[in-house]
Amino acid sequence: MVSSRALKRWALVHKWTSLVCTAFLLLLCVTGLPLVFRDEIGDWLSDDPPYAVLPAETPMANLDRMVETARQRHPDQVIWYVFVDDDEPKVVVGMLPSPTADRTLARFLRFDARTGELLKEIEPLATRSLSFIDVMLRLHRDLFADLPGELFLGAMGLLFVAATVSGIVLYAPFVSRQRFGEVRRMRSARIKWLDLHNLLGATTMAWALVVGVTGVINELSQPLFLVWQRTDVQAMVQPYRDLPVPRPDELSSVQRAFDTVRQALPGMAVTSVVFPGGKFGSPHHYLVWTKGASALTSRLFSPVLLDARTGRLTTVVQMPWYLRALQVSRPLHFGDYGGLPLKIIWALLDLATIAVLGSGLYLWLSRRRSPIEARLAELQAAE
Amino acid sequence: MSDLRRVWSWPLALAGLTVFGLLSALLGEGGVWWGLSWLSLVMPLGAIVFCVVRSWS
Numbered sequence: 001m002v003s004s005r006a007l008k009r010w011a012l013v014h015k016w017t018s019l020v021c022t023a024f025l026l027l028l029c030v031t032g033l034p035l036v037f038r039d040e041i042g043d044w045l046s047d048d049p050p051y052a053v054l055p056a057e058t059p060m061a062n063l064d065r066m067v068e069t070a071r072q073r074h075p076d077q078v079i080w081y082v083f084v085d086d087d088e089p090k091v092v093v094g095m096l097p098s099p100t101a102d103r104t105l106a107r108f109l110r111f112d113a114r115t116g117e118l119l120k121e122i123e124p125l126a127t128r129s130l131s132f133i134d135v136m137l138r139l140h141r142d143l144f145a146d147l148p149g150e151l152f153l154g155a156m157g158l159l160f161v162a163a164t165v166s167g168i169v170l171y172a173p174f175v176s177r178q179r180f181g182e183v184r185r186m187r188s189a190r191i192k193w194l195d196l197h198n199l200l201g202a203t204t205m206a207w208a209l210v211v212g213v214t215g216v217i218n219e220l221s222q223p224l225f226l227v228w229q230r231t232d233v234q235a236m237v238q239p240y241r242d243l244p245v246p247r248p249d250e251l252s253s254v255q256r257a258f259d260t261v262r263q264a265l266p267g268m269a270v271t272s273v274v275f276p277g278g279k280f281g282s283p284h285h286y287l288v289w290t291k292g293a294s295a296l297t298s299r300l301f302s303p304v305l306l307d308a309r310t311g312r313l314t315t316v317v318q319m320p321w322y323l324r325a326l327q328v329s330r331p332l333h334f335g336d337y338g339g340l341p342l343k344i345i346w347a348l349l350d351l352a353t354i355a356v357l358g359s360g361l362y363l364w365l366s367r368r369r370s371p372i373e374a375r376l377a378e379l380q381a382a383e
Numbered sequence: 384m385s386d387l388r389r390v391w392s393w394p395l396a397l398a399g400l401t402v403f404g405l406l407s408a409l410l411g412e413g414g415v416w417w418g419l420s421w422l423s424l425v426m427p428l429g430a431i432v433f434c435v436v437r438s439w440s
Contacts, residue, residue, distance in 0.1 A: 172390045180393040181434025199434050203427040206398035210405060295412050331409060338408030341421045348428050 004380050007173060011372050014166035019364065021159035022357050028153070028215070029354045031140040036335055036346045038133050045131070051089055054114050060084075061116030063255040063273075066091055069118055070109045071248075080106055082254055083272040089113040099277030102126075102146075147222055154219030161212045167201050173379050174198055190366050197359040204352045211349075214329035224322050225280045236305060236315055237282040245283045246276060252311035254286070261288045261304050264313055268292060271301065276308045284308055295337070300327050393430070400426045 002010070034041060063082055070079065070093040080094040091111040096103075108122040125134065142149030175198055178184075183195040201208075254273050261270050268290035274281050281287040285305040291298050305314040319327075331337040335346030363372075404423035407416045 171394070172387075176386055176390055180389075181430065181437070183435060183438035185438055195438075196435075200431060202394040203397050203430045204401075205394065206401035207405075207424075207427065210401075295408075295416075296410050299409075328409075332405060338417050338420050342408060342417070342424070345421060345424045345428065349424075352428070352431060 002169060002173075004376070007170070007376060007380075008373065010166045010169045011376055014163060014170055015364070015372060017159045017163040017166065018360055021156045021163060022361055024153065024156040025160050026354065026357050028140055028156075029350050029357065031136045033347055033350055034133065034136050035140055036343050036350065038137075039336070040340075040343075041133055045133075048110075048120055051112055051119075052115055052117075054089075058114040060091075060113050061111075063091065063258055064253050065116050066093055066109075066111045066118075067254055069111075069116075070095060073109070073118075073121075074107070077107070078248065078277075079275045080278065081272050081274040082258075084113065084258070084270060086269055086271070099275070099283075100279055141219075150219045150222060154216050157212055157216040157219060161209060161216065164201075164205060164208050164212060168205055171198060171202055173376065175202075176379075190363065193359045193362050197356060197363060200352050200356045200359070204349055204356070207349045208353055208356075210332055211335075214333035217326055217329040218333055221326055224326055228320060228323055229280045232317070232320060233280070233282055236317065237284060240282070240284040243284060246309050251276070251286075251308050256311045257286045257288060257306050260306060260311060260313055261290060265290055265304070265316065268302070269298075285314060286311075299331055299337070300324065397427045397430055400424070 063084075067079055067082060070077075074095055077095040077097055078099055080096045080099070083092040083094070085091070089112060091113045093109045093111065095107050095109070097105055104125040107124050109118055110120040110122070111118055122128070130138070138144050141153070143153065145152070174194070178195075181199045181203075183192060183199060185192050185195075257273055258270050261268075269292075270288060270290050272289045274287040274289070276285055277283045278287070282305060284307065286308050288304045288306060289301050290304060291301050300319075302319060303317045305317060306312065307314050335343055400423040404420045404426075407423070408420035411417070411419070
């Protein structure tokens with residue numbers, strides 16, 4: 001049993017962590033709701049032309065040609081990456097004004113992977129009018145404030161985790177006289193909402209903790225990649241340190257980089273080739289992202305570095321534990337790894353969390369008649 | 384039944400089902416693992432509906 005002094009302290013923790021984070025958590029839960037269905041909404045709102053109907057075994061068009069098309073259309077931009085989809089016959093070429101420019105300045109050119117034909121061009125986020133999903137995503141990820149916003153929401157996530165843990169500690173003394181999940185609806189509104197708060201919290205606590213913790217880890221993705229770039233990647237590209245950075249016209253073939261990695265790692269699928277000089281890579285290398293084929297390994301991306309001048313494979317990079325944790329955190333936060341039924345369950349659990357937050361807020365607002373400390377004292381007096 | 388067990392058996396069982404459901408879709412190769420995932424993750428929601436209906440009837 002937790003002592004009454006300790007309980008009082010936990011009650012304080014629960015009250016203050018919740019008070020600080022509730023408004024932001026409500027925002028995260030509400031914006032997260034459409035984001036669970038972001039692929040479905042995207043498909044539904046999409047005005048993209050349909051892909052050409054071609055036989056299933058049609059080979060992929062040459063990536064170099066697509067990159068060349070992109071360069072010709074935007075000679076003032078540099079190639080950021082080439083992404084090869086494994087769901088649809090789609091290749092996306094991302095371009096930036098400079099290799100280290102902000103990602104909201106990136107424009108994207110979408111090609112048919114088999115014909116190499118340019119299908120659509122997406123203007124930079126910074127200049128185009130935002131779609132509904134863009135707005136939800138920005139609010140959810142960083143409140144339109146980039147890295148500071150991400151860190152701030154990460155801190156709110158940590159408070160939410162603390163609020164959940166302290167809520168779990170406080171649960172037992174509040175319900176020890178009731179059977180599980182009993183809602184005393186005939187008593188005051190406050191008692192009814194307290195019981196609902198306890199019921200919803202107790203049934204969804206594991207999900208809330210998992211989504212909370214993985215959300216915090218996701219908010220740390222920029223600093224984590226930066227740490228990796230400053231340590232591991234720096235060490236790997238140390239031998240290249242004194243060489244001049246390759247000019248765009250000195251870069252070797254993207255298609256060859258793609259093929260080289262595919263041959264070197266037969267069990268892996270190549271998902272993208274990042275051009276040299278980007279924020280998280282090396283100025284001398286293509287950074288080629290690969291992924292495995294099983295349910296789990298398809299979430300675990302591994303990078304390969306290729307000398308951007310010669311196209312030769314430099315090293316297959318071992319990912320550090322903190323980036324592996326980040327990669328596993330993504331599906332566990334997004335709920336996008338078990339088909340549409342899982343997404344629907346995710347949305348319902350999200351709604352339950354909104355109800356926990358809302359009922360908690362109500363309990364605090366109606367506290368004057370019965371603050372949490374008084375309730376605790378009452379319960380302990382009755383023991 | 385002890386107080387502790389009475390208070391915690393349901394929340395812990397539902398937490399166990401949640402963790403199982405989250406992992407089975409992540410580690411299992413589709414098919415039956417997805418089905419098991421949906422089934423176990425729907426349990427907490429089912430428990431909420433059951434308790435609310437029971438209290439209101």
